[in-house]
Every structure is written in C-alpha cells, then in structure tokens.
Amino acid sequence: MAPSNIAQPSTQALHADDPLNLVTDVAPPIHLSTTFRYPNAPDELLPSEDPVAEFNGKNYVYSREFAPNATRFEAVLSSLLKGHAVSYATGLAALHAALTLLNPRRISVGEGYHGSHEVIAVISRLSGLQKLNISCPAESLEAGDVILLETPVNPYGTAFSIEEYALKAHARGAYLIVDSTFAPPGLQDPFLWGADIVMHSGSKYLGGHSDLLCGVLAVKREDWHKQLLEDRLALGNVMGNIESWLGTRSLRTLEVRVQRSSQSSAKLISWLHSALNTSSRAPDTEEGIVQSVLKKIYHASLQDEPWLHRQMPNGFGPVFSIVLQNEDFARALPSKLSFFQHATSLGGVESLIEWRALSDSRVDRKLLRISVGLENWEDLKEDLFQAFTAILEGQ
Ligand SMILES: Cc1ncc(COP(=O)(O)O)c(C=O)c1O
Incomplete structure (x- = not known):
C-alpha cells in the first residue's frame, strides 16, 4: 500500500498509510466503530464469499475482520518490516498465530522469553508438538518443523546469527521464525538473513510508550498472509481500536526513538565495561566503585563476531543485562535509582530496570535487566553511579 516512490523508513513511517486516508485530517483519526454501514444501493449489496480477498482497504464490515486504525498500522509496518504485516492483541498472540499457521511437529527454541515457552506448552498439549533445544543437531528437524530464534535474546540482549539458523532450518525443509522484538526495524531486518516469519512483541518498541499491548507477524508469502488473516478472523485475536491508533501514532517516531x-545504551555499556575492565581497583575511584558492585555485563555490543556487524549495522539495541556481585545488591539496586523505574517490560521512552528473578525464575538471581529509554544518557549514568555508591554505603 506504500506509495512506490517512497524509499527511506523515516518517510515510510509517516506516509505509507497515505493511500488509506478517509478524511482530510493530518493526524490519523480514531475509529472506534465495531461495525460499518453496508452500501445504500441495493444493487451494491453482494453476499460475501471470501472476506479477506474482497477487502480493498476501505470496504469495512466488522472490526474483527478489518478495522481502519489497524489497517493503517499494518500498512506502515508492512513497509518498515518489508513483508506483509498482520497485527495481534499481544506478542504471544502473534506467536500463537505463527505456530497455528505452520503447525510444526517439532520446534527448536532457545531459553529466551519465558512466555514463548508457555505458548509452546499450550500447543504441545493440543497437537503433541515436541520441543527441542536451539542447539539440537540439524538432523533432528524434519520438513515443516520450526526453529524459533529470539535475537537479541531476552533478558541478555546478546545476539545469534540469523543466517546460521536459516541455513540450518532450510537444509531440512524447516522454517525459521525470528522474534526480533529486541531489534525493531532500523536495527535488524531478519528477512535479509533468511527468516521465513518475523515476529515482534509490539508492546515494546513499536508501541514505545508503555501504553499498549500488541504483536506483529510479517511474512513474504502471499498465501501465508491470506491464511494469517483468515485465522485471525476465526480466532479473534485482533488489536483493539485504541491500541492500533496509538500504535500508528508511535510508528511515526520509531526510528528516532530506537536510534x-x-x-x-551503547554509551552506558561502554562506560560500565571500561570501568569493569580497568586495572585500577582503588575502592574510592569510579572504577573501584563499579567493580565492587558489578560482576558482568551482557549485550551484543560486547560480542566480537564478524556476522553481527552485518546483521545489526546501526546499533545493537537498547536492552542489556548486568550481573551484580551478590543477590542482595541486585534486590536493592532498583530502590536506589531515580530515573530508572523498577518495572518489567522494555522498549518504552522511560528507562526501566528489573530484578529479573521477580518475573523469570530461570535466570541468575544476581541479574538486572536494563531498558534504556530517552532520558539524557549522562543523567542515566549519574543515576546508576550514585545508586552503586549508595549500595556500598548501605552494606
Ligand atoms: C522477546 C519477547 N517476545 C515476546 C514477548 C511477548 O510479548 P507480549 O507481552 O506483547 O505478549 C515478549 C514480552 O516481554 C518478549 O520480550
């Protein structure tokens, strides 16, 4: 639906939905109606045979099928993700839709987001889907199976080579789904490296303001696009009208927010990394204080892999994790911070920190996940440093 003369993502984010304008408002209007009037002329009343194929971007009938705000949101996303985008109520609803489409017998998956494993558990209960480790030998996979690769991965922010897993999947006739939530458009294009389906929890960067839940799938194949729309109509896991309006508003600024x-995030990590690795250990120096509190940092920017610079040429994402010297420090640090708010989730304009043990029992209890927002980075650095100092004083 994007005008063909538009090339750059920042322009697409503002204009890919222009052909869908129904009124002259510059800011997209909020459409709340669940139902839409049929044409008045009796001759134009045609019983529907294939609602998905008959949809032309304007002939709305009922909002579980298509709705104006969501259609706009998907038009912009389709151009940013470089595939047909379909929106869902949440990221996990999107993953459920992808697995419903492919209906694999086996799924190879890494640790990643714990909720994705809950979706897999539900589907396993229904279909007998078998879960394999992400590092399983290629020979364990058969045609139609799925590799679900989360990169960068939650909660660490470290990356995996999409190309490597695409080759592994395709060698066996299996499919690669990439959960690219931590690297939205502008940071990573999984299709370039062989992904068959790109998935996002849009509740993170696409929404970007911690005020909406949504999920997105993007596919290149026309038949998959149609099937996803038909399945969504049948299963009813659509985004709400307000959420998809908020989502469109948010996509306008996606590139600048994410960059x-x-x-x-890169500046904060570089500061922490060099303080951690300097030889000075005098306890009252900046380096000494960082070293007394911090044990390890996880982030793709600290990985030295040649493929990574090709896969993520514009930066490595705003989320990273730190492991502190002990569990008491990890439990206490969030309470000493002013600008980082202690909450789960990520990808919003506000910086967040989470003692990850609170929501994911599988991770190291000394680990804190940090999502960098749009505050000035030096204020964030100062905030972290005074919190490290306060923790040491409180011992
Ligand atoms: C990597 C990843 N995938 C999927 C999800 C699920 O998204 P949602 O909460 O929108 O269902 C999350 C949520 O944190 C996530 O971090």
Whole structure:
C-alpha cells in the first residue's frame, strides 16, 4: 500500500498509510466503530464469499475482520518490516498465530522469553508438538518443523546469527521464525538473513510508550498472509481500536526513538565495561566503585563476531543485562535509582530496570535487566553511579 516512490523508513513511517486516508485530517483519526454501514444501493449489496480477498482497504464490515486504525498500522509496518504485516492483541498472540499457521511437529527454541515457552506448552498439549533445544543437531528437524530464534535474546540482549539458523532450518525443509522484538526495524531486518516469519512483541518498541499491548507477524508469502488473516478472523485475536491508533501514532517516531535509545545504551555499556575492565581497583575511584558492585555485563555490543556487524549495522539495541556481585545488591539496586523505574517490560521512552528473578525464575538471581529509554544518557549514568555508591554505603 506504500506509495512506490517512497524509499527511506523515516518517510515510510509517516506516509505509507497515505493511500488509506478517509478524511482530510493530518493526524490519523480514531475509529472506534465495531461495525460499518453496508452500501445504500441495493444493487451494491453482494453476499460475501471470501472476506479477506474482497477487502480493498476501505470496504469495512466488522472490526474483527478489518478495522481502519489497524489497517493503517499494518500498512506502515508492512513497509518498515518489508513483508506483509498482520497485527495481534499481544506478542504471544502473534506467536500463537505463527505456530497455528505452520503447525510444526517439532520446534527448536532457545531459553529466551519465558512466555514463548508457555505458548509452546499450550500447543504441545493440543497437537503433541515436541520441543527441542536451539542447539539440537540439524538432523533432528524434519520438513515443516520450526526453529524459533529470539535475537537479541531476552533478558541478555546478546545476539545469534540469523543466517546460521536459516541455513540450518532450510537444509531440512524447516522454517525459521525470528522474534526480533529486541531489534525493531532500523536495527535488524531478519528477512535479509533468511527468516521465513518475523515476529515482534509490539508492546515494546513499536508501541514505545508503555501504553499498549500488541504483536506483529510479517511474512513474504502471499498465501501465508491470506491464511494469517483468515485465522485471525476465526480466532479473534485482533488489536483493539485504541491500541492500533496509538500504535500508528508511535510508528511515526520509531526510528528516532530506537536510534537514540540504542546510542545511549551503547554509551552506558561502554562506560560500565571500561570501568569493569580497568586495572585500577582503588575502592574510592569510579572504577573501584563499579567493580565492587558489578560482576558482568551482557549485550551484543560486547560480542566480537564478524556476522553481527552485518546483521545489526546501526546499533545493537537498547536492552542489556548486568550481573551484580551478590543477590542482595541486585534486590536493592532498583530502590536506589531515580530515573530508572523498577518495572518489567522494555522498549518504552522511560528507562526501566528489573530484578529479573521477580518475573523469570530461570535466570541468575544476581541479574538486572536494563531498558534504556530517552532520558539524557549522562543523567542515566549519574543515576546508576550514585545508586552503586549508595549500595556500598548501605552494606
Ligand atoms: C522477546 C519477547 N517476545 C515476546 C514477548 C511477548 O510479548 P507480549 O507481552 O506483547 O505478549 C515478549 C514480552 O516481554 C518478549 O520480550
């Protein structure tokens, strides 16, 4: 639906939905109606045979089928993700839709987001889907199976080679789903490296303001696109009207938000990494204080892999994790911070920190996940440093 003369993502984010304008408002209007009037002329009343194929971007009938705000949101996303985008109520609803489409017998998956494993558990209960480790030998996979690769991975922010897993899947006739939530458009294009389906929890960067839940799948194949729309109509896991309007509003600024957060995150990580690795250990120096509190940092920017610079040429994402010297420090640090708020989730304009043990029992209890938002990075650095100092004083 994007005008063909538009090339750059920042322009697409503002204009890919222009052909869908129904009124002259510059800011997209909020359409709340669940139902839409049929044409008045009796001759134009045609019983529907294939609602998905008959949809032309304007002939709305009922909002579980298609709705104006969501259609706009998907038009912009389709151009940013470089595939047909379909929106869902949440990221996990999107994963459920992808697995319903492919209906694999086996799924190879890494640790990653714990909720994705809950979706797999539900499907296993229904279909007998078998879960394999992400590092299983290629020979364990058969045609139609799935590799679900989360990169960068939650909660660490470290990356895996999409190309490597695409080759592994395709050698066996299996499919690769990439959960690219931690690297939205502008940071990573999984299709370039062989992904068959790209998935996002849009509740993170696509929404970007911690005020909406959504999920997105993007596919290149026309038949998959149609099937996803038909399945969504049948299963009813659509985004709400307000959420998809908020989502469209948010996509307008996606590029600048993500670039700025990713740059600030890189500066914070570089400061922490060099303090951690300097030889000075005098306890009252900046380095000494960082070293007394911090044990390890996880982030793709600290990985030295040649493929990574090709896969993520514009930065490595705003989320990283730190492991502290002990569990008491990890439990206490969030309470000493002013600008980082202690909450789960990520990808919003506000910086967040989470003692990850609170929501994921599988991770190291000394680990804190940090999502860098749009505050000034030096203020965030100052906030972290004074919190490290406060923790040491409180011992
Ligand atoms: C990597 C990843 N995938 C999927 C999800 C699920 O998204 P949602 O909460 O929108 O269902 C999350 C949520 O944190 C996530 O971090």
